[in-house]
Amino acid sequence: MSKVRVVVAGPRGKMGSEALRMIEKQEDLELVACLDHKYEGRKVSDFEELPNLDAIFYSDINNCFQSVKADVLVDLTTPEFGYLHTKTAIHYGVRPVVGTTGFTEEQLQELTDLSEEKGVGVIIAPNFALGAVLMMQFAKWAAKYFPDVEIIEKHHDNKLDAPSGTAVKTAALIKEVRETKTQGHPEEKETISGARGADVDGMRIHSMRLPGLVAHQEVVFGSSGENLTIKHDSFHRESFMTGVKLAIDNVMKLDILVYGLENILE
Ligand SMILES: NC(=O)C1=CN([C@@H]2O[C@H](COP(=O)(O)OP(=O)(O)OC[C@H]3O[C@@H](n4cnc5c(N)ncnc54)[C@H](O)[C@@H]3O)[C@@H](O)[C@H]2O)C=CC1
Numbered sequence: 001m002s003k004v005r006v007v008v009a010g011p012r013g014k015m016g017s018e019a020l021r022m023i024e025k026q027e028d029l030e031l032v033a034c035l036d037h038k039y040e041g042r043k044v045s046d047f048e049e050l051p052n053l054d055a056i057f058y059s060d061i062n063n064c065f066q067s068v069k070a071d072v073l074v075d076l077t078t079p080e081f082g083y084l085h086t087k088t089a090i091h092y093g094v095r096p097v098v099g100t101t102g103f104t105e106e107q108l109q110e111l112t113d114l115s116e117e118k119g120v121g122v123i124i125a126p127n128f129a130l131g132a133v134l135m136m137q138f139a140k141w142a143a144k145y146f147p148d149v150e151i152i153e154k155h156h157d158n159k160l161d162a163p164s165g166t167a168v169k170t171a172a173l174i175k176e177v178r179e180t181k182t183q184g185h186p187e188e189k190e191t192i193s194g195a196r197g198a199d200v201d202g203m204r205i206h207s208m209r210l211p212g213l214v215a216h217q218e219v220v221f222g223s224s225g226e227n228l229t230i231k232h233d234s235f236h237r238e239s240f241m242t243g244v245k246l247a248i249d250n251v252m253k254l255d256i257l258v259y260g261l262e263n264i265l266e
C-alpha cells in the first residue's frame with residue numbers, strides 16, 4: 001500500500017507541531033514537506049522541538065508543489081495564509097485538509113466552487129476534536145426544543161480570530177433548525193458596547209481569551225424553569241489529532257469540499 005504524501009503548513013505552530021508528531025506515528029502517512037514563511041531549506045529535524053523527520057521547509061507554496069509530489073496539504077496557519085494555501089493546493093490537485101479558522105462566508109463559497117470545478121476534494125473542519133463535533137450536533141438537536149441559546153467560547157490569548165470557528169459553526173448548525181428569534185428584553189440597551197456579545201440571527205456568542213486556556217465551549221439553552229448546558233473542553237492539542245487523521249484518510253476519497261467533520265463521521 002502506498003503512503004499518503006502530506007505537506008504541513010504551519011509546522012512550528014501549536015497545532016502544526018502536534019500534526020507532525022501524529023504523522024510520524026502513522027505507517028500509512030509520509031511527511032514530504034513543510035510550508036513555513038521562514039527557514040527555507042531547513043529540515044524538520046533541525047528543530048529540537050520537532051520530530052526527527054527529513055522533510056524540507058519551503059517558503060513558497062508554488063515552489064513546494066512544483067518540487068515535491070504531494071497528495072494532501074494540512075493547513076494550520078492563519079486565516080489569510082490558510083485561504084491562499086487552500087486555493088493554491090486545489091489548483092495543483094493537492095487535497096487540502098484545513099483546520100485554520102477565520103475564513104469568511106465568501107471565501108468558503110469560493111473554495112467550495114473551486115473544489116467542485118477542479119474535482120479536488122477538500123475538508124475544512126473548524127474543530128477536529130470528536131467531542132467538539134458531538135457537542136455541536138447535540139446543540140443542534142437541543143435547539144429544536146430550546147430556541148433561546150447563548151454560546152460561550154473560551155480560548156488561549158494567542159488566538160487571532162473571534163468568535164472561534166467552532167462557535168460560528170455551532171451557530172450555523174443551530175440556525176438550520178431554529179426560527180430567527182431576538183433574545184433578551186426587546187428594549188435592552190448595552191451601556192458598554194459589546195456587553196451582549198456578537199449577534200447571529202438573534203442568538204449571542206461570547207468570546208473569552210485568557211492565558212492558560214486551550215479550547216473550550218459551552219452552549220447554554222434557557223427555557224421556563226430550566227437550563228441545559230452542553231460543554232466541551234480540549235485540554236491538549238492531541239485532542240484534535242484523531243480528527244486530522246480521519247480527515248486525511250477521507251479527503252483522498254472526495255472530489256468536492258466538505259465543511260465540518262460531522263459530514264464524514266458515520
Ligand atoms: N480545526 C481545529 O480543530 C483547530 C484549529 N485551529 C486553528 O489552526 C490555526 C493555527 O492555530 P495554532 O497552531 O494554535 O496557531 P499558532 O500561531 O501556534 O501557529 C500558526 C503557525 O502558522 C505559521 N504561519 C504563519 N504564516 C504562515 C505562512 N505564510 N506560511 C506558513 N506558515 C505560516 C506561524 O509561523 C505559526 O507557526 C488557527 O487558525 C486556529 O484557529 C487550532 C486548533 C484546533
Ligand SMILES: O=C(O)C1=N[C@H](C(=O)O)C[C@H](O)C1
Nearest residue numbers: 101126127159164165166215
Ligand atoms: O485557535 C484555537 O486554538 C482553536 N481554534 C478552532 C476554532 O476557532 O474553533 C478550534 C478550537 O476551538 C481551537
